[in-house]
Amino acid sequence: MTGTGIGAPVRRKEDQRFITGQGRYTDDLARPGQTHAAFVRSPHAHARIRSIDTSAASAMPGVVAILTGDDLAADKIGGLICGWMIHSKDGTPMKAGPHPALAQGKVRYVGDHVAVVIAETFAQARDAAETVEVDYEPLAAVVETAKAKGAGAVVHDEAPDNLVYEWHLGDKDATEAAFARAKHVTRLDITNNRLIPNPIETRAAIGEYDAGTGGYTLYTTSQNPHVARLVLSAFIGIAPEHQLRVIAPDVGGGFGSKIFIYAEETVCVWAAKKVGRPVKWTSDRTEAFLADAHGRDHVTHAEMAVDENARIIGLRVHTTANLGAYLSTFSSSVPTYLYAPLLSGQYDIPAIYAEVDGVYTNTAPVDAYRGAGRPEATFVVERLVEVTARQLGMDPAKFRKKNYIKRFPHQTPVIMNYDVGDYAASLEKAMEIADVKGFGRRKRESAKRGKLRGIGYSSYIEACGIAPSAAVGALGAGVGLWESAEVRVNPTGSIEVLTGSHSHGQGHETTFAQLVSDRLGVSIDTVNIVHGDTDKVQFGMGTYGSRSGAVGMSAITKAIDKVIAKGKKVAAYALEASEGDIEFEDGRFKVAGTDRSLAFGEVALQAYVAHKFSGQDLEPGLKEGAFYDPTNFTFPAGVHICEVEIDPDTGVTRIERFTAVDDFGVVINPMIVEGQVHGGIAQGVGQALMEGAIYDESGQLVTASYQDYQMPRAGDLPSFQIGMTSTPCPSNPLGIKGCGEAGAIAAPPAVINAITDALGHEEIAMPATPQAVWRAVQRARPAMAAE
Amino acid sequence: MAIVSMTVNGKPVTADIDPRTLLTQFLREHLRLTGTHVGCDTSQCGACVVHMNGAAVKACTVLALQADGADVLTIEGLAQGSELHPMQAAFREHHGLQCGYCTPGMIMTAVDMANRLGPDLSEETIRSELEGNICRCTGYHNIVRAVEAGARAMAGQPMREAAE
Numbered sequence: 036m037t038g039t040g041i042g043a044p045v046r047r048k049e050d051q052r053f054i055t056g057q058g059r060y061t062d063d064l065a066r067p068g069q070t071h072a073a074f075v076r077s078p079h080a081h082a083r084i085r086s087i088d089t090s091a092a093s094a095m096p097g098v099v100a101i102l103t104g105d106d107l108a109a110d111k112i113g114g115l116i117c118g119w120m121i122h123s124k125d126g127t128p129m130k131a132g133p134h135p136a137l138a139q140g141k142v143r144y145v146g147d148h149v150a151v152v153i154a155e156t157f158a159q160a161r162d163a164a165e166t167v168e169v170d171y172e173p174l175a176a177v178v179e180t181a182k183a184k185g186a187g188a189v190v191h192d193e194a195p196d197n198l199v200y201e202w203h204l205g206d207k208d209a210t211e212a213a214f215a216r217a218k219h220v221t222r223l224d225i226t227n228n229r230l231i232p233n234p235i236e237t238r239a240a241i242g243e244y245d246a247g248t249g250g251y252t253l254y255t256t257s258q259n260p261h262v263a264r265l266v267l268s269a270f271i272g273i274a275p276e277h278q279l280r281v282i283a284p285d286v287g288g289g290f291g292s293k294i295f296i297y298a299e300e301t302v303c304v305w306a307a308k309k310v311g312r313p314v315k316w317t318s319d320r321t322e323a324f325l326a327d328a329h330g331r332d333h334v335t336h337a338e339m340a341v342d343e344n345a346r347i348i349g350l351r352v353h354t355t356a357n358l359g360a361y362l363s364t365f366s367s368s369v370p371t372y373l374y375a376p377l378l379s380g381q382y383d384i385p386a387i388y389a390e391v392d393g394v395y396t397n398t399a400p401v402d403a404y405r406g407a408g409r410p411e412a413t414f415v416v417e418r419l420v421e422v423t424a425r426q427l428g429m430d431p432a433k434f435r436k437k438n439y440i441k442r443f444p445h446q447t448p449v450i451m452n453y454d455v456g457d458y459a460a461s462l463e464k465a466m467e468i469a470d471v472k473g474f475g476r477r478k479r480e481s482a483k484r485g486k487l488r489g490i491g492y493s494s495y496i497e498a499c500g501i502a503p504s505a506a507v508g509a510l511g512a513g514v515g516l517w518e519s520a521e522v523r524v525n526p527t528g529s530i531e532v533l534t535g536s537h538s539h540g541q542g543h544e545t546t547f548a549q550l551v552s553d554r555l556g557v558s559i560d561t562v563n564i565v566h567g568d569t570d571k572v573q574f575g576m577g578t579y580g581s582r583s584g585a586v587g588m589s590a591i592t593k594a595i596d597k598v599i600a601k602g603k604k605v606a607a608y609a610l611e612a613s614e615g616d617i618e619f620e621d622g623r624f625k626v627a628g629t630d631r632s633l634a635f636g637e638v639a640l641q642a643y644v645a646h647k648f649s650g651q652d653l654e655p656g657l658k659e660g661a662f663y664d665p666t667n668f669t670f671p672a673g674v675h676i677c678e679v680e681i682d683p684d685t686g687v688t689r690i691e692r693f694t695a696v697d698d699f700g701v702v703i704n705p706m707i708v709e710g711q712v713h714g715g716i717a718q719g720v721g722q723a724l725m726e727g728a729i730y731d732e733s734g735q736l737v738t739a740s741y742q743d744y745q746m747p748r749a750g751d752l753p754s755f756q757i758g759m760t761s762t763p764c765p766s767n768p769l770g771i772k773g774c775g776e777a778g779a780i781a782a783p784p785a786v787i788n789a790i791t792d793a794l795g796h797e798e799i800a801m802p803a804t805p806q807a808v809w810r811a812v813q814r815a816r817p818a819m820a821a822e
Numbered sequence: 823m824a825i826v827s828m829t830v831n832g833k834p835v836t837a838d839i840d841p842r843t844l845l846t847q848f849l850r851e852h853l854r855l856t857g858t859h860v861g862c863d864t865s866q867c868g869a870c871v872v873h874m875n876g877a878a879v880k881a882c883t884v885l886a887l888q889a890d891g892a893d894v895l896t897i898e899g900l901a902q903g904s905e906l907h908p909m910q911a912a913f914r915e916h917h918g919l920q921c922g923y924c925t926p927g928m929i930m931t932a933v934d935m936a937n938r939l940g941p942d943l944s945e946e947t948i949r950s951e952l953e954g955n956i957c958r959c960t961g962y963h964n965i966v967r968a969v970e971a972g973a974r975a976m977a978g979q980p981m982r983e984a985a986e
Contacts, residue, residue, distance in 0.1 A: 047914065055898065056855070057898075236859070715961075
């Protein structure tokens with residue numbers, strides 16, 4: 036390891052521009068002659084559009100154009116797509132209704148896109164949007180997840196029962212047999228609350244059309260600009276792929292919500308040609324609440340069967356997943372293949388059966404949000420495990436340890452083949468850091484002050500490094516999930532790495548440079564990471580699912596290996612030695628057994644001047660590309676322990692301690708990895724204690740601002756205690772597993788297990804707000820409440 | 823339209839603006855100082871914090887006309903040439919930022935906090951004072967470390983070695 040190589044807590048290269056106000060986010064860009072777009076959005080959850088009158092709005096100052104769904108249809112612009120086909124258990128394909136970028140005939144949720152007003156200034160566009168007269172015929176709306184199936188209101192005629200699919204996974208008969216012979220069965224009804232991702236940078240887009248070349252450019256807040264280009268060209272039909280450039284500059288957080296291809300950017304890039312000028316749109320926060328894809332929103336009945344030796348022998352779940360009013364880009368996969376295959380958790384469970392009903396409702400589309408399916412699975416498993424241990428009168432840590440998978444590789448009954456892990460090591464380390472031994476004393480001390488103290492565990496596992504293309508293709512994905520990289524060495528020896536991954540907070544400009552520095556022995560200051568522009572990077576699948584390290588950096592590693600191989604050929608000519616005698620070590624190409632060598636930069640220059648090998652088979656230059664397709668998922672795992680203190684008089688829950696011990700395999704930059712864990716925990720604690728999207732019965736989003744939707748703030752959280760264990764991943768060249776989602780996956784059950792431990796009963800749902808906890812305290816103490 | 827004059831990062835500026843122009847819009851669109859960000863439009867998230875006459879304000883809810891005659895400092899004016907302000911350096915040293923979007927507001931709030939409360943800020947004080955700044959990436963853990971170290975450094979005290 037060098038001072039900037041793999042494993043070093045290198046300070047981030049990208050920070051200089053962010054701490055000085057020089058970051059360039061989409062809304063920071065101003066294109067010459069740009070116009071501004073404001074969307075007319077549906078105030079109804081469900082309504083037929085009788086007519087749209089734009090005459091008054093068109094006469095407003097500054098208005099350039101007003102476009103509706105009819106204009107989209109006239110231009111034969113296709114609808115937004117869902118890229119993952121799910122089949123129901125009877126073999127029929129999912130029932131997907133159309134998803135036009137601007138409504139055609141009907142609106143299906145509050146915030147749905149009805150028309151766009153394009154004007155000289157944003158204020159003029161907004162003023163005019165308010166005067167567009169839409170005559171709606173309101174229809175009955177279906178809002179609640181559990182009541183959507185067979186409700187009177189039908190969101191899409193294509194799905195008359197509002198059922199998109201009735202999917203299942205696992206062996207039903209084997210699971211029923213396990214339950215039939217169980218000594219004990221634990222049953223839980225679980226709601227996984229609906230969340231709104233809320234990156235602090237809202238979505239934005241600038242569409243641009245060059246009449247001279249016929250080419251389009253879209254600047255947008257995307258986690259995966261190449262996927263956006265592919266969808267906008269091949270499916271939506273804006274422009275041929277080679278005539279559409281998508282640029283995702285600095286992006287201010289995503290958490291999944293910026294993976295998807297939305298109506299707004301589609302409209303901006305399409306409208307740019309129609310008005311002949313760039314069209315810019317920036318979401319305000321309320322629009323973000325209304326129209327960004329939401330996350331989670333499951334209602335689940337879950338059961339766990341154990342035998343007379345306290346071994347888990349079966350698990351079954353029935354989940355209803357709310358997919359919202361339209362199928363967003365990857366929505367169908369989240370409650371199916373990103374959920375049920377994780378229901379084995381860290382445990383050796385011989386039989387698992389999961390049924391999932393995906394339902395339409397008159398709410399915003401629901402898609403991947405940090406963790407995407409895996410937090411929902413982990414919450415089910417870790418609540419079941421905790422409650423089972425309590426019902427058996429066993430220590431929850433001992434019950435977990437007894438049931439942990441201990442031999443690898445391990446084939447679960449739900450697709451996944453876990454490659455490596457040491458779950459007990461993480462548990463023991465977490466218990467030590469969390470001072471579990473001292474918990475009894477702390478609980479007594481709390482009790483003296485009239486407070487309730489509880490401790491909760493969460494042993495999570497996730498499938499990251501998304502994903503082997505053949506595997507996801509077999510499960511219905513419309514894309515392969517490899518990653519690409521290109522390593523361009525300049526004649527002076529400096530390097531550009533072009534990557535299909537996209538950084539929106541993860542620090543790729545530093546960690547990717549660390550890899551190059553480590554492998555090529557060059558300073559990270561001479562390495563530049565290029566991403567987020569389809570004209571520069573040939574193709575890429577983007578950043579989500581903790582894939583940039585395991586998949587993106589593996590692609591870079593392959594390309595670096597090719598650079599070294601080519602460098603050896605160049606060095607052989609330059610050093611007048613045979614290629615087989617050239618070794619690359621510490622940044623130098625050396626002739627084995629001699630003191631003759633050339634520095635990396637010297638070989639780069641030789642590669643470009645080509646003086647020594649002109650006319651030979653060897654081509655000049657030093658630039659190599661690679662595509663890396665993983666051979667397996669990666670399986671980060673760990674144990675998080677939460678300790679809470681509840682004030683029974685107010686219901687306020689304070690997180691007194693939060694300990695996370697994670698096995699991410701090989702870590703490139705521990706400072707950045709710990710930062711990812713911190714942020715994930717904060718979002719997980721947010722889900723457990725405060726966050727929740729609430730629609731009223733008519734489908735109005737009640738939580739559409741930061742006054743109404745409680746975001747975790749600094750005072751809501753403690754400092755975290757972080758530890759690591761490591762079993763390197765065997766399936767990729769770096770041994771990386773991925774760290775981006777761990778906290779968001781692990782934290783919610785840890786917090787709720789701690790609260791229920793403090794309460795002495797299981798009757799609490801997320802978010803465990805002070806009001807909910809206070810009510811739960813009253814239920815726990817009927818005698819006291821009556822006094 | 824209305825004429826507004828103010829000093830921004832030490833430079834006098836005058837412009838003829840729509841009276842409803844917010845200070846954020848004035849800074850971002852008229853002066854092209856895009857380091858000041860907008861995250862919520864409702865004074866909740868703090869991405870837009872700048873200093874007006876030496877005090878932190880949320881520029882998304884200040885009209886540019888209210889800043890007439892004021893001395894405004896934005897994130898772009900914090901460093902002295904190529905030398906970072908100690909709070910900027912502390913955010914980098916302690917990994918107090920990820921996507922960077924809330925960062926300008928965080929740093930401007932932190933500088934104001936240290937100006938008001940001095941170099942010895944407890945974790946409790948920092949967390950309480952950050953009530954008006956939302957970060958979705960960091961979980962605040964490293965921001966707290968950064969503010970603590972940055973406040974010390976502003977008083978000329980050495981910064982602690984490394985992020986924990």
